[in-house]
Amino acid sequence: MNEKQTLDEAAGRNRPRSRLLRDRDFMTFWFGETLAMFGARITALALPLVAAITLNATPLQMGILNAVEVAPYLLVTLFAGVWIDRLRKRPLLLGANIARALLLAVIPCAYALGRLDMGLLYACGFLVGVCTLIFDLSYQSYLPSLVGREDLVEGNSKLEISRSAAEVGGPSVAGALIGIMAAPFTILIHSVLLLISAVSISLVRKREEIPPRPAGKRTPMLAEIREGISFVFRNPYLKAIAGEATTYNFFSQVIWAVMILYVVRSLGIGAELLGFIMGAASVGSILGSLSAGYLARRFGVGPTLCGATALGCAAPLLLLIAGGSIAVSAPILFLFFFLSGLGVVISNIHIVSLRQTVTPDRLLGRMNASYRFVVTGAVPLGSLLGGWLGSQFGLRPTLALGSIGMLFALLWIVSSPIPKLRTLQDIANERAS
Numbered sequence: 001m002n003e004k005q006t007l008d009e010a011a012g013r014n015r016p017r018s019r020l021l022r023d024r025d026f027m028t029f030w031f032g033e034t035l036a037m038f039g040a041r042i043t044a045l046a047l048p049l050v051a052a053i054t055l056n057a058t059p060l061q062m063g064i065l066n067a068v069e070v071a072p073y074l075l076v077t078l079f080a081g082v083w084i085d086r087l088r089k090r091p092l093l094l095g096a097n098i099a100r101a102l103l104l105a106v107i108p109c110a111y112a113l114g115r116l117d118m119g120l121l122y123a124c125g126f127l128v129g130v131c132t133l134i135f136d137l138s139y140q141s142y143l144p145s146l147v148g149r150e151d152l153v154e155g156n157s158k159l160e161i162s163r164s165a166a167e168v169g170g171p172s173v174a175g176a177l178i179g180i181m182a183a184p185f186t187i188l189i190h191s192v193l194l195l196i197s198a199v200s201i202s203l204v205r206k207r208e209e210i211p212p213r214p215a216g217k218r219t220p221m222l223a224e225i226r227e228g229i230s231f232v233f234r235n236p237y238l239k240a241i242a243g244e245a246t247t248y249n250f251f252s253q254v255i256w257a258v259m260i261l262y263v264v265r266s267l268g269i270g271a272e273l274l275g276f277i278m279g280a281a282s283v284g285s286i287l288g289s290l291s292a293g294y295l296a297r298r299f300g301v302g303p304t305l306c307g308a309t310a311l312g313c314a315a316p317l318l319l320l321i322a323g324g325s326i327a328v329s330a331p332i333l334f335l336f337f338f339l340s341g342l343g344v345v346i347s348n349i350h351i352v353s354l355r356q357t358v359t360p361d362r363l364l365g366r367m368n369a370s371y372r373f374v375v376t377g378a379v380p381l382g383s384l385l386g387g388w389l390g391s392q393f394g395l396r397p398t399l400a401l402g403s404i405g406m407l408f409a410l411l412w413i414v415s416s417p418i419p420k421l422r423t424l425q426d427i428a429n430e431r432a433s
Contacts, residue, residue: 025204026147032200033139034162036097039190041170043104045275046178046186048260050107051121053271054183059395061118063257063387067380068122072129074377078225080137081369088208089142093201096135101194103128104187111184137369145208167282167341175275183271228366232374237358237427238367240416241351242374244309247409250378254402255316257386262395267322267329280334284341292349302421305350306413312343313410316403320396357424 051057110116318336322329389398
C-alpha cells in the first residue's frame with residue numbers, strides 16, 4: 001500500500017466517514033469557519049474595488065494595497081510559527097477573528113463619516129493580514145487536537161468542501177452585493193460573519209491541552225528558525241517547489257496589481273460580471289481536487305505536477321488576447337480563471353503531499369513556516385513592481401510582462417528530480433535507505 005493515499009482511501013475503510021457529523025464540537029467549529037470563508041471571499045473582491053472605484057486609486061496605489069495585505073507573511077511568519085507552537089491555539093483563533101472583525105468594520109464606518117482614504121485602507125489591510133496569518137498558523141495546529149489524528153482527513157475534507165463552495169459562490173455573491181450597496185458596506189458583512197465564527201469557536205467544549213514545555217534550556221528561537229530554512233534550501237525537492245512557487249507568486253502579483261483596473265476600466269466589465277467570472281477559478285479548483293489523485297495514478301506524480309504547473313503558468317497568456325467587446329473578453333477571462341484554478345489546485349495538492357513526505361516529523365512545523373516565508377516574500381515585491389510598471393508603462397504592458405515572467409516558474413520544476421518521480425513512496429524509500 002502506498003504511504004500516501006487518496007482522500008477516500010485515507011478516510012478509513014473500517015469506520016464511518018461521517019463520524020464527525022455527530023461531533024458537536026467539530027460541527028460548531030465547521031459552521032463558524034464556513035461563514036468566515038464566505039466572508040473572506042466577499043472582502044477579497046470588495047476591498048480592491050473600494051480602492052479602484054470608491055477611492056479612484058492609481059495603479060501604484062493598487063500595488064501598495066496588495067503589498068501591505070501580504071507583508072505580514074514576510075515580516076511575522078518565521079517568529080509566529082515558533083511562538084504559536086508554544087501556546088494554546090483556541091484563544092489565538094478567537095482573538096484573531098474578533099480583531100479582524102473590528103478592523104474590517106472601520107472601513108464602512110470611515111466611509112460613512114467621509115474619512116476613508118488610501119492610508120486607512122493600507123493600515124487596515126496590513127493589520128487584517130497579521131491577524132489572518134496568526135489564525136492560519138493556529139488553525140493548522142488546532143484541528144488535530146479538536147478531531148484527533150484519526151479523523152484529520154475527514155475534518156480537512158469537510159473544511160475543503162466549505163472552502164471550495166466559498167470560492168465558487170463568494171465572488172458572485174460579492175459582485176451582486178456591491179451592485180446593490182456601496183463596496184465599503186459590503187465588507188461589513190465579512191465583519192459580522194467573523195464575529196459569528198468567533199462565537200462558534202468559543203462554544204467548542206473540548207479542552208485543549210497546554211503545549212508541554214521542553215526539559216532543560218529551550219533552544220533559541222533564531223536557531224530553530226535557521227534549521228527550518230536550511231532544510232528547505234538543502235532538499236532538492238523542497239528547493240525546486242519553493243523556487244517555482246516564489247517565481248509564480250512574484251509574477252502573479254505583478255498581474256494582480258493592475259488586473260482589476262484593466263478589467264474594470266479598459267474592458268468595461270462591472271462588479272457583478274467580474275464576480276461571476278472570478279468564480280470560474282473555483283470551478284476549476286473543484287475539478288482539480290477531484291482529478292488530482294487519478295491523474296497521479298495514471299501518469300505519475302512528477303509528470304502530473306509538471307503538467308499542472310505548466311497549465312497554471314501558461315493560463316495568464318489568455319489575458320493578452322482579452323479585448324474588444326465584453327462579449328469577447330468575458331469568455332476569455334472566464335477561461336483564464338478556470339484554467340488557473342485547475343492547474344494551481346492539482347499542483348498544490350501534490351506539492352503539499354511532497355513536502356510532507358520529504359520532511360521529518362520534527363521539522364514539519366518549521367518547514368511549513370520557512371516555506372511560507374520564502375514563497376510569500378515575493379508577493380509584496382511583485383505587487384509593488386506591478387503597480388510601478390502600470391503607472392509608468394500602462395496596464396496592458398504590465399500584464400504582458402507578468403504573464404511571460406510566469407512561464408519561468410516552470411523551469412524550477414523541469415530542472416529538478418520531480419519529473420522522474422512516479423510515486424511519493426519512491427521518496428519515502430529514499431529516506432529509509
